[in-house]
Amino acid sequence: MGEAAVVHATLDTKLVSYVIFVYLAAVVFYISYLPYRTKTLGRIATGTLLLGFVVHTAAIIARAVISYKLGWGHAPFTNLYESMVFFSWSIALLYLILEWKYKNKVIGAFVVPWAFLALAYTSIGPGIRTEVEPLIPALQSNWLIAHVITCFLGYAAFAISFGASVMYLIKARKGEKKTEKGKKREKEGFVDYLPDLKVLDEINYKSVIIGFALLTLGIITGSAWANYAWGSYWSWDPKETWSLITWFIYAAFLHARYTRGWQGKRTAYISIVGFAAVIFTYLGVNLIISGLHSYA
Amino acid sequence: MKRTNNGKDRSFVGRLVGFFSSLKLTIFLLILLAVTSIAGTVIQQQAPPQDYIKEYGESGYRIIKALMLNDMYHSWWFLALLGLLIINIVVCSLDKLPRSWRFLTHPDKWPDKSRLNQYAQKAKWKSPLGVSAASTAVKEVFREHGISYEEKEDGGSFRLFAQKGQINRIGVTVTHLSVITIVLGGIIGGIWGFQGNMTIIEGHSSSNVILRDMQHRVVLPFSVRCDSFEVNYYPGTGMPKEYKSVLSIVEGNRTVLTRAIRVNHPLIYKGIRFYQASYGTISNERGVLTLAVTPKAGGEPKEVSVPVGGEVKIDNNTTLKLVGFYPDLVLGENNQPMSRSDELRNPAALLEIRRNGEFLGRSWVFAFHPNIHSNPDIPYSFRYVRFKGLQYTGLQISRDPGVGIVWTGCILMILGLIITFFISHRRWWVLVEPLKERSEIIVAGSTNRNRAAFESSFDELVTALKERTTKGER
Numbered sequence: 001m002g003e004a005a006v007v008h009a010t011l012d013t014k015l016v017s018y019v020i021f022v023y024l025a026a027v028v029f030y031i032s033y034l035p036y037r038t039k040t041l042g043r044i045a046t047g048t049l050l051l052g053f054v055v056h057t058a059a060i061i062a063r064a065v066i067s068y069k070l071g072w073g074h075a076p077f078t079n080l081y082e083s084m085v086f087f088s089w090s091i092a093l094l095y096l097i098l099e100w101k102y103k104n105k106v107i108g109a110f111v112v113p114w115a116f117l118a119l120a121y122t123s124i125g126p127g128i129r130t131e132v133e134p135l136i137p138a139l140q141s142n143w144l145i146a147h148v149i150t151c152f153l154g155y156a157a158f159a160i161s162f163g164a165s166v167m168y169l170i171k172a173r174k175g176e177k178k179t180e181k182g183k184k185r186e187k188e189g190f191v192d193y194l195p196d197l198k199v200l201d202e203i204n205y206k207s208v209i210i211g212f213a214l215l216t217l218g219i220i221t222g223s224a225w226a227n228y229a230w231g232s233y234w235s236w237d238p239k240e241t242w243s244l245i246t247w248f249i250y251a252a253f254l255h256a257r258y259t260r261g262w263q264g265k266r267t268a269y270i271s272i273v274g275f276a277a278v279i280f281t282y283l284g285v286n287l288i289i290s291g292l293h294s295y296a
Numbered sequence: 297m298k299r300t301n302n303g304k305d306r307s308f309v310g311r312l313v314g315f316f317s318s319l320k321l322t323i324f325l326l327i328l329l330a331v332t333s334i335a336g337t338v339i340q341q342q343a344p345p346q347d348y349i350k351e352y353g354e355s356g357y358r359i360i361k362a363l364m365l366n367d368m369y370h371s372w373w374f375l376a377l378l379g380l381l382i383i384n385i386v387v388c389s390l391d392k393l394p395r396s397w398r399f400l401t402h403p404d405k406w407p408d409k410s411r412l413n414q415y416a417q418k419a420k421w422k423s424p425l426g427v428s429a430a431s432t433a434v435k436e437v438f439r440e441h442g443i444s445y446e447e448k449e450d451g452g453s454f455r456l457f458a459q460k461g462q463i464n465r466i467g468v469t470v471t472h473l474s475v476i477t478i479v480l481g482g483i484i485g486g487i488w489g490f491q492g493n494m495t496i497i498e499g500h501s502s503s504n505v506i507l508r509d510m511q512h513r514v515v516l517p518f519s520v521r522c523d524s525f526e527v528n529y530y531p532g533t534g535m536p537k538e539y540k541s542v543l544s545i546v547e548g549n550r551t552v553l554t555r556a557i558r559v560n561h562p563l564i565y566k567g568i569r570f571y572q573a574s575y576g577t578i579s580n581e582r583g584v585l586t587l588a589v590t591p592k593a594g595g596e597p598k599e600v601s602v603p604v605g606g607e608v609k610i611d612n613n614t615t616l617k618l619v620g621f622y623p624d625l626v627l628g629e630n631n632q633p634m635s636r637s638d639e640l641r642n643p644a645a646l647l648e649i650r651r652n653g654e655f656l657g658r659s660w661v662f663a664f665h666p667n668i669h670s671n672p673d674i675p676y677s678f679r680y681v682r683f684k685g686l687q688y689t690g691l692q693i694s695r696d697p698g699v700g701i702v703w704t705g706c707i708l709m710i711l712g713l714i715i716t717f718f719i720s721h722r723r724w725w726v727l728v729e730p731l732k733e734r735s736e737i738i739v740a741g742s743t744n745r746n747r748a749a750f751e752s753s754f755d756e757l758v759t760a761l762k763e764r765t766t767k768g769e770r
């Protein structure tokens with residue numbers, strides 16, 4: 001590829017590098033909120049995340065504008081870097097909505113780190129190219145844009161269910177220990193401040209249904225795109241198959257909730273395995289197995 | 297069906313139905329499908345035997361072959377797992393459908409007072425109004441909340457029933473039906489469809505499709521001609537922005553259709569789809585170069601085209617000869633110019649200029665470095681415009697009679713999921729009974745999902761009802 005094909009160190013990548021630090025600060029605030037739980041600290045945590053989110057949004061818009069100005073005109077969802085930035089953005093967005101709906105900031109300590117890690121990965125991950133690049137013809141498709149947006153919003157919802165499941169298991173484990181020890185009153189740990197098991201289970205379930213609906217849409221739009229680009233809506237390539245594996249796991253989750261004996265802890269485990277499959281679908285397939293999706 | 301007192305049918309058929317409609321089987325199958333599917337993403341699929349032998353050795357290959365892991369998604373055991381899942385869905389749906397159907401066709405509109413008291417959401421209070429005044433007030437509040445209702449006079453008391461979102465009850469069935477539809481579409485495509493590719497040189501035609509397995513072919517009942525092929529690059533780069541073939545469908549010797557196809561924009565003819573997949577160059581020796589020629593003394597640039605090895609006049613007594621063309625110029629040993637590939641990655645042309653037959657000089661023209669190598673002996677400057685070699689277009693051909701069914705299934709699935717997840721079946725009952733000169737009001741509510749949201753809206757409704765039925769005239 002010729003030199004002129006890339007544009008280095010654009011405004012958006014600079015903004016993103018600031019956002020990484022803002023999110024790091026937000027993570028620190030959300031984690032410190034666990035033991036102290038003062039109103040001020042909670043406000044600072046949310047405020048910091050919100051600030052980062054606004055700049056993050058601006059960075060994504062800036063990148064789209066840069067691409068349009070270069071005459072390539074594509075939505076900024078087309079390579080690993082761009083998808084990672086969008087993944088992080090989706091987590092922040094869904095988490096902010098969740099916090100606003102449930103009025104509970106404790107969950108932040110388990111979810112916001114993912115927004116930070118995803119974004120930090122863009123600057124330390126191996127072989128991630130941050131340049132704005134023109135698109136090869138196969139990627140010039142509106143189906144692809146719909147595919148990326150639905151998949152990554154879905155992944156973000158699964159990240160939240162993962163956070164809720166981890167909290168659920170910690171709380172359920174501690175609860176058991178306490179009953180074992182009987183009346184001997186322990187010093188109150190942060191576990192006491194975690195939301196109720198019932199609330200955690202509900203957050204887990206609600207995020208899985210949103211994630212499942214979006215993943216289903218993501219797989220369908222992806223198939224539609226493949227059908228327009230290659231004439232085959234399903235070819236069992238590793239990435240497709242892994243997205244189906246993820247889909248099977250969350251379908252198992254949904255049915256497990258209807259089965260007595262599978263509720264609670266077991267569904268929490270399924271949700272954790274499901275998120276591992278999400279991460280593998282997204283990154284593992286690219287790093288370990290190669291396939292059609294070599295770009296993202 | 298014969299049922300024992302704990303509601304389970306103990307006969308063989310009953311047990312079989314019980315087994316196949318069990319959710320435990322569903323969870324088991326879904327997890328098993330997920331786990332086994334991993335194998336096919338780690339082991340290469342549909343590769344030739346020697347690839348496996350090279351990677352896993354002879355005995356490894358025997359194991360892979362025995363378990364059919366070299367084409368596992370089409371192996372009988374994987375298809376059997378899918379088949380079991382489908383049976384599971386069908387049996388379960390047939391088992392559950394009557395119940396959800398009853399919710400739609402025979403809603404529990406007028407339950408006994410005692411049953412009314414069993415619903416999770418309920419409220420009971422006395423109203424100073426008589427039955428008819430109280431029921432008018434109740435109806436008003438329902439109307440104001442946009443809940444349409446049915447009412448019934450029942451021996452001096454008044455009853456009201458309202459429901460919303462009853463469609464939710466068939467959401468799961470629609471979702472399950474969609475899974476069956478998609479699998480059905482996949483089977484139809486697998487049996488009656490094919491996939492392959494075709495390469496056609498510009499100006500030539502073909503009706504042979506080489507199938508995916510590279511061994512079989514399909515002969516189309518018409519032929520396809522590639523009238524022209526063209527690649528456009530992003531300016532200043534060797535990266536293709538768009539490639540397109542102009543194709544004609546020829547039946548007998550009549551051209552019935554001519555259409556340009558691009559990546560993501562296929563041509564469909566008689567159920568067969570033609571996708572732009574790849575391209576390549578047959579020969580650059582038979583290509584044509586276009587240059588912009590500008591007199592150094594001043595004047596407008598003029599475009600001239602010249603075939604490789606050929607000559608063209610650029611003014612009355614000056615000729616230009618294209619001595620050599622290098623689509624991907626590199627310097628080889630002894631600084632010999634040579635082309636690394638047939639792709640237009642770094643196009644360069646070597647020109648020779650003569651005036652009245654007399655040699656003036658040679659000049660290089662580079663597509664990506666327009667400002668270097670201007671030979672002072674030549675009174676013209678040259679700029680690269682384009683080069684067109686003789687190319688072929690690579691088409692992907694597919695016929696899939698199941699694809700429409702698959703998309704129908706996909707749409708059903710999306711609808712099914714929306715109906716299941718985001719609509720809840722909410723019901724309200726009101727009973728207004730006479731109590732001396734006044735009345736007693738019982739309100740009950742029920743939802744099958746999203747209880748928290750329903751609870752608060754129910755509380756709000758009850759507050760409004762209470763306010764309206766306790767104030768006002770006696």
Ligand code: HEM
Nearest residue numbers: 251254255258317318319322381384385388468471475716
């Ligand atoms: C890939 C296959 C399947 C998909 C995508 C699927 C999808 C779904 C979904 C989305 C729900 C709603 C879950 C919720 O409300 O949280 C559901 C519920 C259910 N599914 Fe499946 N399902 C599948 C296979 C099966 C099979 C094989 C059975 C056979 C037993 C089954 C039985 C049920 C039952 C009994 C429910 C609960 C229904 C209710 O709400 O009353 N599903 N399924």
